[in-house]
Amino acid sequence: MRVGLWSLAHLHARSYVSVLRRHPEVEWVGLTDEDPARGAHMAQEYGLPFVAEPGELLARVHAVIITSANADHKAMALQAAEAGVHALVEKPIATTLADALAIVSAFERAGLVLGTAFPCPFSPAFGALRDAVASGSLGKPLAAKTTNRGKMPGGFFIELERSGGGAVIDHTVHVADLLRRLMPSPATQVHAEIGRGLFHETWDDSGILTIDYADGAFATLDCSWSRPTSYPTWGDVTLRLIGERGNAEADLFGQHVTRYPADQSPPAWHPWGSDLDELMIHDFVAAVRDRRPPRSTGRDGLAALQIALAAYESSRQRRPVAVTAGA
Secondary structure, X not given: OXXXXXXXXXXXXXXXXXXXHHOOOOEEEEEEOOOHHHHHHHHHHHXXXXXXXXXXXXXXXXXXXXXXXXXXXHHHHHHHHHOOOEEEEEOOOOOOHHHHHHHHHHHHHHOOOEEEEOOHHHOHHHHHHHHHHHHOOOOOEEEEEEEOOEOOOOHHHHOHHHHOOOHHHHHHHHHHHHHHHHOOOOEEEEEEEEEOOOOOOOOOOEEEEEEEEOOOOEEEEEOOOOOOOOOOOOEOOEXXXXXXXXXXXXXXXXXXXXXXXXXXXXXEEEEOOOOHHHHHHHHHHHHHHHOOOOOOEHHHHHHHHHHHHHHHHHHHHOOOEEOOXXX
C-alpha cells in the first residue's frame, strides 16, 4: 500500500513517519509540506523522498496522513477525497462543525476510508476500563473524573486563526471521544469554565468541563496546558469512573520508567508500554486494505469536536449549553 504524509506542522508528524517507515505493508512514497524548507530538511533527516507539490503526492498514493494545522484540515482532506485518496486526519478533525461535516460527507460520498487520529482508544488500560463497563461489573456508570493535562505546545497551537482555540480544543477531543465510548447514553450539555490565567495570552490555556449525559450521568474534564516545562513528560490522560457497584481508574500513559540524568538535565519519563500511534496507524492501514471503517472514524472526530465547541460556547454564554447535533 502506497502511503504519504501531508504537512509537518503537527507535533505528531515525526511519530507517524517513524511508524510508517517500519510498517511491513506500507510503501513509503514521501512527504509534502506547505513549508518546503521544513519538509526538505525532515525528508533529508529521515532519508525519505520529498514531494514538492501535494497534488503530485496524492496522485501516487492510496492513503495520506494529514498532520497540518487544524484550520487547514478541511482544504487538504477535500483535496484528498477529490483525488480518491483515503485519509487519516489529525485531531481535532476541523475547527468548525460545518468544516467537519464537509470532510465527513466528502469521504462518505466517495466511498473512501476516513479516520480521525485518536490513539487513546488503543490503550490497553482504556480497553480494560471499557470491558469492565461492558461486562456490568461496575454497574451503571454514574460519574467520571478525567484529565488531559499537558505542556503548552507552542507553534500553530497558539495561533488562534490556525488552531481554532487553545488548550480546550486541543485536549478536550481526546477524552470526549473516550467518554463517548464508555458512557451508555449520549452527551446532552456542557458547562465549561475556560481561562487564560497560566500564560496570560490571547489563547485559552486552562479549562474545566462538566459534561452531562442523557441518563443522568456526568463527567468532569481538566483539559489544561498546566504541566510546566520541567515536567518529565508531555502530560497525561486519566479516567476515574464511578459506577453503581464499583469504581475503576485508567492511567493511559502510566507505563514508564523515570530516568534521572547524571548531568543537569531534568528527569524524564520513558514509556515502555504499547505504542498507541503505531496501533492506530496499523488499524488505519488495515481499514484501507480491507475497506472497513477504522476504529476512529470521521464521525467519531465530529462527535468529539461537538463537545469542544460546546465548551467554548458555554464559556462565552456563562451557562451550560446543549451539545449541537451535527450528524
